[in-house]
Amino acid sequence: MRLISAKGDGEPICLALASIVYGQCGFGTSDATMNGAEGAYIATKGSEQVYAGSDYYRAIQSALESIESGQRVTVFASGSIGESSINIDSGKIFEGCGTIDVRYWPAHGAIESLGTTNVQIPYLSLTGNPYFGLWFYGVTSLALGEINMALSNGLGIRFERDEAANRNVSMGTITVTGAGxxxxxTWNIDGxxxxxxxxxxxxxxxxxxxxxxNAQVGLVDGDNVATGIGYVTFRMVNNNGQLADGSYTPNVWFRVVAGVASSASGGAVISxxxxxxNENNAILIENCYGVEISSGAVKGGxxxxxxARDEFENMRDVxxxxxxxxxxxxxxxCGENISWTISGDATQKI
Structure with a gap:
């Protein structure tokens, strides 16, 4: 696990290692497909046409509704869904090989899967200014693959705070540019x-x-992230890493690039x-418990x-x-059981 920080952030982080391997987008034979160009879209399931018309969103949703659990739909055409949400039911596989453009719809995701199991999105290319690009809660065994978002505002991927918890979520490579x-x-994920x-x-x-x-993150890489404000490329807050018994035994493993911050969290190892x-703090570890940074370098910033803040227990075991x-x-x-091994020319006030 590796943690790296670039310009434009300043708070703590924890990460872990994971990989998902998929074939080329659209490879093989999909159960349903959506093809066409602006104004003329066709959705088919096998040899049956399930939609033909000018509505890009309706063509996608018709293809999705035509398949059953365990089947795959591939969207080859590019277009705009406007102020709409693509809803993915349990067991379905959704591939977005074309570029899906989206518009702002308050409190909704451009793509949603809520209260589902075994949903897969191996590939997705998203543009526009969504409220959320992808929105999830109450999901089990969700698998995201290569997700690319070139946004003009909004939030990329959100797991909701005040809804049902999530289990066994995997992501491959998530690339987001331009999000506001x-x-x-993430909120409420175990695994x-x-x-x-x-x-x-x-x-x-x-x-x-x-x-x-119980998180593993391979790499977090940021550049021009949270410039001028208190966020960072990687951040843990709100009791992240706290297990059901209340302990912070190491269970979150990271390899991070670009700014580390952690507050009232722990159980994390950053290799x-x-x-x-970095702006603000290159690394800020505040009221954390059971956090280790094993190696690495910080230059400038x-x-x-x-x-530590008074409203939380004092930091310990760092x-x-x-x-x-x-x-x-x-x-x-001063914290409790804090260990420093610092080399380089930094001024130390410990």
Whole structure:
């Protein structure tokens, strides 16, 4: 697990390792397909035509509604669904080989799967300004593959806070550019595996984990993330990593790029960081429990800081091994069982 930070962030992070391998988008024979061009779309299931017309959204939804659990629909055509949501039911496989353009619809995802099991989205290319690009809650065994979002606003992938919890979620490579909010935000997931989150020019966080346990993230890579505000490329908050018995035994494993922040969370091991020229704090670990950064380098930017606020228990059981140059390392106030191994020319205020 490796943690790396680029310009434009400044808070703590935890990540873990995962990979999903798919064939080429549209490879083989799909159970249903959607083809065509603007104004003339055709959805078929096998040899049966289930839609023909000018409505891109209706063509996609008709193809989805025609298949059963365990079957796949492939969207080859590009177009716009406007202010609509594509809904994916349990057991269905949805491939977006064409580019799906979306528009802002408050409190909805451009693509939604709610209260479902065994949904797969191996490929997706999304553009536009959604409220949420993808929106989930109450899902079990959800598999996302290569997801690419070139957005002009909105939030990329959101797992909802105040709805049913989620289990066994996997993601391959998630690439988000231009989001006004987070690239990926999770709530209430037990069992999360992510290959990569790549965030570019996003307004808030790259990967934000909340009340998520038993997680493995391979890479979080950010550039121009959360510029000028308090978010970072990778952040943990809201008791992330806390197990059912209340402990923070290590269960969240990371490899992070670009800004680390963690608050009132823990149980995380970050094997390596590579951070440069971060705004705010390059690393901020605040009121955290059972956090380890095993190796890596921080160069320039704002300080590496272990801190605490009065409304939470004081930080404890934190271990940091880093090379830090042209920066400051600070522990204030003192935590419990804090271990520092710092090399480089950094000023140390421990």
């Amino acid at each position: 909010s987070h690239a990926v935000e 999360l595996t992510i290959g990569s989150v790549i965030a570019r020019d996003v307004g808030e966080g790259g990967l934000l984990l909340q009340t998520t346990t 390596e960081v590579d951070l440069a020229d 704002s300080e590496v800081h272990i801190s 271990s940091i091994t880093l090379t830090v140059n042209s920066n400051t390392v600070r522990e204030s106030p």
